[in-house]
Amino acid sequence: MIKIRAWAQYYVDMLTKLGVIRFSIISAATTIFFSIMIQASINYILRGEVQLDDLYAAILFAIIVTPWVVFFLSIVVQQLEDSRKRLSKMVYKLQEVRARDLQLQQELQVNLIELNAEFEERKKAEADRKQAFKDLENEVFQREQAQLVVEERSALVRSFIDSSPDLVYYSNEQGQFSGCNLAMESLTGKIEKELIGFTPFDVYDTEIAAKFAATDKAVLSTQLSETYEQWLTYPDGHKACFELRKVPFFGRRNESIGVLGYGRDITERKKYQDALEKASRDKTTFISTISHELRTPLNGVVGLSRILLDGSLSEEQRQHLNTIYVSAQTMGNIFNDIIDLDKFDRRKFEIVNQPIEFRSFLNDIKTLALLQADQKGLVLAFDVFGDIPDFINADGTRLRQVLWNLVSNAVKFTDSGEVRIRVFTSEEGDNRIGLTFEVEDTGIGISAEGQDKIFAMYYQEQGSKRATGTGIGLSVAKSLMTAMGGDIWVSSELGEGACFTIEFDVDGVESLQQSDVPEAEQTKLSILLVEDIELNVTVCTAILNKLGHSVAVAIDGQRAIEMAENNHYDLIFLDINLPDMTGFDVIKTLRENDELELPPVVALTANVINNRQEYIDKGMDDAISKPLSINAVTGVISRLFSSSELGAESHLNYVVDELIDEQNMxxxxxxxxxxxxxxxxxxxxxxxxxxxxxxxxxxxxxxxxxxxxxxxxxxxxxxxxxxxxxxxxxxxxxxxxxxxxxxxxxxxxxxxxxxxxxxxxxxxxxxxxxxxxxxxxxxxxx
Missing domain, CATH: 1.20.120.160 (HPT domain)
Known part of the structure; x- marks a missing residue:
């Protein structure tokens, strides 16, 4: 069977290899050959002989049959071959499929193993996930509870911060506000959302903002706290003093993210401190001034007592006079003790100028100086240079105190020689008189170092046995001269004496006479009143309306300019102190407008008017003082609008009368x-x-x-x-x-x-x- 298949396969292979035609020819020849051989063999066996016709018949049969047989066989073979090839391909594919199946089967086995392992892992993961979910639920619950606690604490902290009267704010590294409390909102007039992103320069004045920004920068650069005091202004205008403390502000990872600031209102503490300082200052001033002023006449008591004790007295008189002398000395020592108990170098002096008879004043100084000089056997020279006015307007008590102190010191520090007092007067113009006093001695003098300190409170020259006082006299004298608008200085050489000089100006005294203001018929006017105080507006408007005038009101300078330029007025009453500019600025602007026909402008001032010409020189037509009086209003309108001009004498009398009325008030x-x-x-x-x-x-x-x-x-x-x-x-x-x-x-x-x-x-x-x-x-x- 195997051979037949082999021969069949060989046949097919030959047909395929040789082709149909050549294979047919070879097959026909082969068939003819075998046909002849078979026919010959059969005839020979059957007949015993081979005939030629039999051979021809075999050849003819083979020639006729062979092509058809070969042809059909070839077709069959071709089809078989094609089937074989297809079958081979199918077998190959089946092999590939089988191989792939085997591979897939192997992979499936691996996948099954992996799937089983993954399934086990998933089962474990699912169990872990369920456990993790439970843990997550617990964690979420704990976080929610913690968040609630944090929120409650945050709300509590925020409530605490907002309820605090102290300022609390925090800013970033760029100096921008990042948050604040209600106190900060109240101070700035802005809510927290409005403040976020602002810098100090958007909130405060330039000077305050610069200090604010500088301290923030210092905290960020040094990572150290800063504390300072700062006055801040609330939106309504009142001020408060805050003690500002700034500290570095850190994030969760301990990184610096800005500045945290606190501000405590210490205004009341400042007021209390100021009150304590004022009380202490007043007490010290009172003690120093009273004791010093009392010591000066007390020195006179001591000196006169000493002189009288050297004279002829009865025993009883001498005893009584000695008691006076000892008591005066004791009182002087008590004054020194009082001052030593409360030394303080800040004083206040109020200068009260009033007319004094100058010649009599100089005689008093000369008499006292002569008494003191005679006690020590010194020569007193008193010289006057220049014209002596009969009266001057000055504080005689304070001036006498200064001169007595200088004379007393000159006598005290001079053992022999003389004390010279020189008075110089000069005309300074505008009824002003320049006065210069020199008190010179031939005493021990003052060192160069001492001259720089001689006017300091409680200063005494070191090593001077005569410096037995408290050291306040010259300091008080310096303060008094400063208060009187003058000055005091010393020139000296050690061992050659000293010369103290005081220099100041005073007013000459002139008599004032009162005169009545002539009445004049008033004109009904359209008036612009420029005034920013509501109460003044109410009163002035009522007065002017009652007098028959119509009134328009401007409460600041800019509005006054606009109304004056856009409306016609017969008269303008212009306040000098306005919220945005002065009255002088307003009149200057109006005068510079060449197209404006400006009516008379009268200045309103709360100050006493000593010289109307000053107001006229600055652009006004007249000036009157507030509060307005009916006489003042009718008077100024009479001067500006009356058909008959008032004479210069009447005008002067009016001015004098008004000044006297104001002084009496x-x-x-x-x-x-x-x-x-x-x-x-x-x-x-x-x-x-x-x-x-x-x-x-x-x-x-x-x-x-x-x-x-x-x-x-x-x-x-x-x-x-x-x-x-x-x-x-x-x-x-x-x-x-x-x-x-x-x-x-x-x-x-x-x-x-x-x-x-x-x-x-x-x-x-x-x-x-x-x-x-x-x-x-x-x-x-x-």
């Missing part, structure tokens, strides 16, 4: 004449309404005045005092107006020493004066 609680005019013109109801408006505005004025005083802000103190002065004057409170005038005058030499007392007087006495005013109004008829 300073001695009374209330300006009764002015109030009577208001009462007659406005009526009791409107006057009481003005008083109530004053009472409503004063607490705010006083709050700002007091905080500015504690902050030592001079400009703000002057501004608030000016407002109070104007408001008080508008309702006739003369005393409050007078004290406020002092408080708004920082040019005074002793202003800082006295401002505390003036402000305290305003705080404590204004309500009493208001009550007096109410009582006065209630007692008036109508």
């Amino acid at each position: 300073l001695d009374e609680y209330l300006d009764v004449d002015l109030l009577q005019q208001y009462l007659d013109t406005l009526g009791k109801d409107l006057l009481l309404e003005s008083v109530r408006l004053f009472e409503q505005t004063m607490p705010h004025y006083l709050t700002l005045l007091n905080t500015n005083l504690t902050a030592r802000d001079q400009d703000a103190i002057v501004d608030e005092a000016h407002k109070i002065k104007g408001a008080a004057g508008s309702i006739g409170l003369t005393r409050i107006q007078q004290v406020s005038q002092l408080a708004q005058s920082p040019e005074q030499p002793t202003w800082w020493q006295n401002i505390d007392d003036w402000v305290e007087q305003i705080n404590t006495e204004y309500q009493h004066d208001v009550n007096r005013l109410k009582t006065w109004i209630a007692n008036q008829d109508g």
Whole structure:
């Protein structure tokens, strides 16, 4: 069977290899050959012979049959071959499939193993996941609980911070605010969301912001805390002093992320400290000044007692006089002890100038100097150079105190020789007189080092046996001369004596005579009133309306300029102190407008007018003082609009009369004449309404005045005092107006020493004066 398959395969291979035609020819030849051989063999066996026809028949049969057989066989073989090839391909593919199946089966086995392992892992992971989920639930619950605790604590901390009166804020490394508490919001006038992203320069004045930013930068660079005091202003204008403490602010990873600041309001502490300092200062000033002033006449008692003791006396007289002498010396020692117990170098002196007879004053100085010089056998020379005025306007007590001290020292430190007093006078113009006093001695002199310190409080030359006093005399003299607008200095050589010189100016005294203001027919005018204090506006408007004039009001300089340029007015009353500019700035702007036909402009000032020409030189047509009086208003309108011009003499008399009236008002609680005019013109109801408006505005004025005083802000103190002065004057409170005038005058030499007392007087006495005013109004008829 195997051979047949082999021969069949061989047959197929030959057919495939030789092709159909060649294979057919070879097959036909082979068939013919075998056909002949078979036919010959059969014939030979059967017949015993082979005939040629049989051979031809075999050849012919083979020739006819062979091609068809070969052809069909070839087709069969071809088909078989094709089937074989397809079968081979199928077998090959089946082998590939089988191989792949085997591979897949192997991979499946591996995957099954891995799947089983993964399934086990997943089962374990699922168990772990369930456990982790449970753990996560527990953790989430714990975190939620912790978050609630944190939120509660944060809310508590925030509530605590917001309820704290201290400022709390924090800023980033760029100096921008990142958060704050309610106290900080109240100070800045901005809520926290508005502050975030702002720098100090967006919130505070430049000077404060620069300090704020500099300390923040110092904290960030050094990582150390900074503490300093700073006055800050609230939106309503009142000031508070804060002790600001700044510390580095760290994040969760302990990295620096900004600055945390705290601010404690120490205004009350500052007030308390100022009050203690003032009390101590007042006590020391009182002790030093009184003891020193008493010691000067006490020296006279001692000297005269000593002189009398050297004379002829009865035993009883000598005993009594010796008692006086010893008592005076003892009292002097007690004064020294009092001063030594409370040495303090800050003093205040109030200079009260009044007319004094100058020749009599010089005679007193000469007499005392002569007594002291005679006690030690010294020669006294008293020389006067220049014209001696009969009267000068000066503080005689203070000047006498200075000169007596210089003379006493000259006598004390001179053992022999002379003491020379020289007086020089000179005309300075504008009725001013220059005075120079020189007190020279031939005593022990002062060292160069001592000359630099001689005017210091309690200073005494070292090694001087004669320096037995307290050392306050020359210091007091220096302060007094400064307060009087003068100066004192010394020139000396050790062992050659000393010369003390004082120099200052005084006013000559002139007599003033009062004269009446002529009345003139008033014209009904359209008036622009420029005034920023509501109470003054109310009173001035009522007066002008009662006089028949129509009034328009501007409360600041810019508005006044716009109204004057866009409207026609017959007269402008212009306040000098306005919130945005001065009245002089307003008039300058209006005068520079060539297209504007400017009406007469009258300056309103709360100050006493000593020289109207100063206002006229600055662009005004006239000037009157506040509070307005009906006489002042009618007078200025008469001068500006009357058909008949007032003469120069009448004008001068009017000015003199007004100055005398203003001076008289300073001695009374209330300006009764002015109030009577208001009462007659406005009526009791409107006057009481003005008083109530004053009472409503004063607490705010006083709050700002007091905080500015504690902050030592001079400009703000002057501004608030000016407002109070104007408001008080508008309702006739003369005393409050007078004290406020002092408080708004920082040019005074002793202003800082006295401002505390003036402000305290305003705080404590204004309500009493208001009550007096109410009582006065209630007692008036109508």
